Amino acid sequence: MIRTHTVIDSPVGPLTLVALDGLLTGVYMRKQRYLPPQEFFGHPDPEPFGEVTAQLGAYFAGTLKEFDLAMNLVGTxxxxxxxxxxxxxxxxxxxxxxxxxxxxxxxxxxxxxxxxxxxxxxxxxxxxxxxxxxxxxxxxxxxxxxxxxxxxxxxxxxxxx
The missing domain is CATH 1.10.10.10 (Winged helix-like DNA-binding domain superfamily/Winged helix DNA-binding domain)
Incomplete structure (x- = not known):
């Protein structure tokens, strides 16, 4: 399992995007209540986040109302x-x-x-x-x-x- 992350700016402050094996697994705000430890984020690499960044940009521009992204969600x-x-x-x-x-x-x-x-x-x-x-x-x-x-x-x- 390879984790990578990048940080992007948004109208609600910096967002840390995290990927697990190239698929989105986290979008965290600076004051996130259940923020994982720093080592969870893996190494910095903007490569897997082009589509995520584009869709978040369109969302905040008011032109996207529904996200369509492949994700690797970890939970019960x-x-x-x-x-x-x-x-x-x-x-x-x-x-x-x-x-x-x-x-x-x-x-x-x-x-x-x-x-x-x-x-x-x-x-x-x-x-x-x-x-x-x-x-x-x-x-x-x-x-x-x-x-x-x-x-x-x-x-x-x-x-x-």
Missing amino acids: PFQKEVWAALQQVPFGETLTYGGLAERLGRPPSAARAVGSANGHNPVSIIIPCHRLVGANGDLTGYGGGLPVKRYLLDFERGTLF
Whole structure:
């Protein structure tokens, strides 16, 4: 297994892109809650990230609403199930943690488990964990911080000032 990384600038600050055997496995913000140790990132190499960088650039330019990237996600089967379901939450929309649990055929009590899996999403922005909100619609925790979550949601809704 070969891990490589590069750092790109974005409107939400620097993003560290990580690849495992040439496939995207992580997009980390500087203040990421569950930031892996530095050795996890492997050696610097921008080579595997051309398409990722292009799609993130198009997203932040407002011309891309759905990412189409090959990824090598590392997580539990439940986490992967949640991450796959997150990718079905449309650009500019939000869903509650309980709503996502329901989409997965789980009881409302699974909302906390969904929240935990969401919080451990290794590919922020591309797997849109920022689109999950609390039961009453309030913003709740976000690995990159609530101001970044608010920015991403406002950006997607076209309500940035």
